[in-house]
Amino acid sequence: MAFDRKYVTYAVGGIAVAAIPLSFFGPEGLRLVVIGLLMLAGPGTALVMLLRFGPPDGPETRSMLPLAVSIAVASSLALSTVVATAMVFSRTWSPPVAVCLLSLVTLGLLALDAKRTRGSLAGAR
Amino acid sequence: MTPEPTPSAPPTAPLSPAPHRHTDTKHGGAKHGDGRHDGKHGDTKHAEIKHSGAKHGGTVPPAVVRHESSRPWQLAALAGLAAVALALGIWSLLSVDPARIGGTGLVEALPPVYFVALALSLAGFVATLNLRRYTPALLAGQVVVLVVILHAADPIVHGLPRLEASYRHLGIADHIAKSGQLDPNLDAYFNWPGFFDLLGLLSGATGVRDLMGLATWAPLGINLLLLAPLLALATRLTSQPRQAWAGVWIFYLTSWVGQDYLSPQAYAFMLLVTLLACLLSVFSGWAWPTGSKPFTRSLAHTVAKLDPTVPHQGMASPPPADAAVLLVVCAGFLVAMTASHQLTPFAVIPVLALFVLTGRLRLRYLPILAAVLPIGWLVFVASAYFEGHLPQLFGSFGDVQANTLGAVTHRVNGSEDHVMVVYTRLAEVAFVWVLAAVGAIMAHRRRTAWLTAAVGALAPLALIPGQPYGGELLLRLYLFSLPFAACLAVLILIPDRQGAPGWKRTIALLVLGSLLATATVVTRYGNDSMEKFTPEEVALVNRLYATAPAGSILIEAVHDTPWQFQKYSEYDYRELLSIQPRPDAAPLTCDSTNRIAQRTGAYLIITTSQKRAAELLEITPPGDLDHFIATCGASPGWTKVFDEAGGVVFHIKGAGNGI
Structure with missing residues (x-):
């Protein structure tokens, strides 16, 4: 499980970092894949990893997977929607800036998760 | 705030026996309600400790849920069944001739192999559900196969977005991506722009102006x-x-x-x-x-x-x-x-x-x-x-x-x-x-x-x-x-209860699933003849855009055209007939178009999908659009600009001859 978490963290972090330059330039196909993934699941996955749905290794943890995936996708899309809509209404439309914002939120949540996980491990010792 | 309903709140004397859920364990369950294991499952291979709290509405969750293993060949056979169903489903959909899609929709054009694939998919799911061991990954795979076979027919068969609204939605997203502006007076959609802002953000941030593939799939x-x-x-x-x-x-x-x-x-x-x-x-x-x-x-x-x-x-x-x-x-x-x-x-x-x-x-x-x-x-x-x-x-x-x-x-x-x-x-x-x-x-x-x-x-x-x-x-x-x-x-x-439902229930579920799936092939794709579009129709619309100057009035005879996916705000889009059944419909006259075009002129497009929609919903009398094209097309001021496989485009001259 920790193994999985580590690689999910790397993947999400990598996408968030890569999306920042790609929102300004790069091949269209690559930009669509990376930025599309970030908008689809980036901030939400980082959020879900930060959250604890119950006691760690509890029997309900595995049955939480569909809910966690749902929240990861829906919250990423919802955040992207809110950011884009706020930019439109405030007449500050700038898609690259919006993507940078989503990336920063993702990286911030991943950092918080790392801090929380370290704290939990230290407490467990 | 109290956590849950309520074994304690009301006087529930008649409800006092533990609810019936989870108590009849045939395949590796445990009697619970008292949290005891019944001890009858010595052949079980795996056990998992579950919650033993009883706060949720008087139901005591299982103290121990035992999973019996399924034989590897069963899992392999069911995975193989899903793969075969998927391959047959996609192959059969690729072999559909869209020209055979008639009044009852896609079902008329589907080959028998499609229904074999659907049946295999349904059988695969119910058999997986009936495995002794609960296998969510395989169940997920079976459901994904069903989704592809039953709900991805349009993109596989036609390779284009279905429904004219898909094209309009692309146009709104394109408008926002380019301008970052809303025009609430242009369309009601701009009053609830969240989804289009999302698409506009994707388009703007990736530089991909054409999201037709996204709409298709x-x-x-x-x-x-x-x-x-x-x-x-x-x-x-x-x-x-x-x-x-x-x-x-x-x-x-x-x-x-x-x-x-x-x-x-x-x-x-x-x-x-x-x-x-x-x-x-x-x-x-x-x-x-x-x-x-x-x-x-x-x-x-x-x-x-x-x-x-x-x-x-x-x-x-x-x-x-x-x-x-x-x-x-x-x-x-x-x-x-x-x-x-x-x-x-x-x-x-x-x-x-x-x-x-x-x-x-x-x-x-x-x-x-x-x-x-x-x-x-x-x-x-x-x-x-x-x-x-x-x-x-x-x-x-x-x-x-x-x-x-x-x-x-x-x-x-x-x-x-x-x-x-x-x-x-x-x-x-x-x-x-x-x-x-x-x-x-x-x-x-x-x-x-x-x-x-x-x-x-x-x-x-x-x-x-x-x-x-x-x-x-x-x-x-x-x-x-x-x-x-x-x-x-x-x-x-x-x-x-936990465990496999048993073969009788499984067969009943399969029969029910077959009935529902067959009905859904008809109900979901029943309007396919008018909801689908051809590359020729999209090409005709692109030619219209290349010809008509910005600001022109563009008219569709029936509101069923794959357009507005670009230049959403650059033209004045009109329709002669909405896509609603019109019992005792009167024939379409040239006057309705001439009135719109009388000042500045206009372009009129009539596509094959419009004709199919008019026939299917009886929006006009049978054959009326062809008659309209033949008679009005010969009227003074009407010039046929394009006549292609996707349909025809006329230019109608205005009094001011502005365009």
Whole structure:
């Protein structure tokens, strides 16, 4: 499980970092894949990893997977929607800036998760 | 706030025996209610310790759930079956000749192999469900195969987005991506721009101006994105995971409304299902103490009498800070939904209110927030629309008959084939509701969980007195209630105990699935002849754009053209006939076009899809569009600009000859 978490963290972090330059330039196909993934699941996955749905290794943890995936996708899309809509209404439309914002939120949540996980491990010792 | 309904709140003497759920363990369960293991399963290979708390509605979850292993060859055979079904399904869809699609839709053009693939997919799912060991990964694979075969037919067969609305949606997103501006006076969509802002952001940030591929594959993508939320919700509505999977399966088998294209409705529906799954998983329970006041005591007693159980599975118990974050996330879902779609946020209100009143949601203020957001948006943000459409918004308020029977009656019109499809749809809806009602009654009798699903299925109907939503209200309400109704329907066949349902029930489920799948092939794709478009039609529209100067009036004879996917605000788009059945329709005259074109001139486009729609829905008398082309096309001032496989384009000269 920790193994999985580590690689999910790397993947999400990598996408968030890569999306920042790609929102300004790069091949269209690559930009669509990376930025599309970030908008689809980036901030939400980082959020879900930060959250604890119950006691760690509890029997309900595995049955939480569909809910966690749902929240990861829906919250990423919802955040992207809110950011884009706020930019439109405030007449500050700038898609690259919006993507940078989503990336920063993702990286911030991943950092918080790392801090929380370290704290939990230290407490467990 | 109290955590859950309520073994203690009402005097529930008749309810005191442990509810029937989880108690009859045939395949590796354990007797619970007292948390003891029955000791009869010495051959079991794997055991998992489960919660032993009993706080959820008097139902004691299993202390120990034992999983018997399935033989590897069984798993391999079922995985192989899924692969074969998938390959046959895609191959058969690729071999469809779109020209054979007639009045009853895609079913006329499907080869027999398609139905073999569908049958294999259904058999694969029910056989996986009947494995001794619960195997969610394989069940997920079987459902994905079904989704591809049943819901991805349009992109595989046609390779283009279906429904003219898909093209319009692309145009709105393109307009926002380019300009970052809204024009609420141009289209009502701009008053609820959230979903289009999202698409515009994707387009603007990636530099991909043409999202046609995304729109083409949206039905598959949206249904796959729905899988996790549907499963999370079904898990909270049912007593054991096999029931939840069967509920999701039934949802896909009966989801014929076709709102899964690139649309605000599809997006808002996904947010809705996720929101409800999250709330029921994290914030389940009574919003007030159930023993202090007579009303709350009586309410809790009534609820406990109706349904003494609350499913334990899928319950989350996050720390308070995490729960607070999830509450903010849920509020974010409501905001995104409100910004994106007119109807869905209003459907949330009665669902949440009834969840609070039945002890399934302990956030008593959330229904109020859910009401304030869309009403506030309508009044303050969509004010231009609100002020200009008061008669449409409130003109039929309270007229239940007009909003229900009136809308249905209006749809039962058109050609014989189309009417047959509409009747099949009505029959399928009625059948699903009957199954749900029977499931609820059976669950009530055997004292297993049903009330949450029943409340969720019925609550959206509270919108009926509101307005007909362009005649589509019942269609949308069916969609909103379907995740709940499907979970009730499976209670007829899938037992409440853990373990395989057994072969008799499995065969019955297969028969039911076959019936529903066959019906859905007809109901979902019944309008395919007019909803599909050809590359030739899109090419014709592109030629029109290349020819007509910006600012021109572009007219479609029937509102069924694959256009507006670009240059959304650069032209003045008009239609002669809406895409509605018109009993005793009069022939189309040249005057209607000449009137529009009399000042500045105009371009008129008549495509093959428009002709098919006119025939199918009897919008015009048979053959009238061809007659219109032949007679009006020869009128003075009319010049045929293009005459291609996709249709014809005329230029009509205006008096001022401005264009």
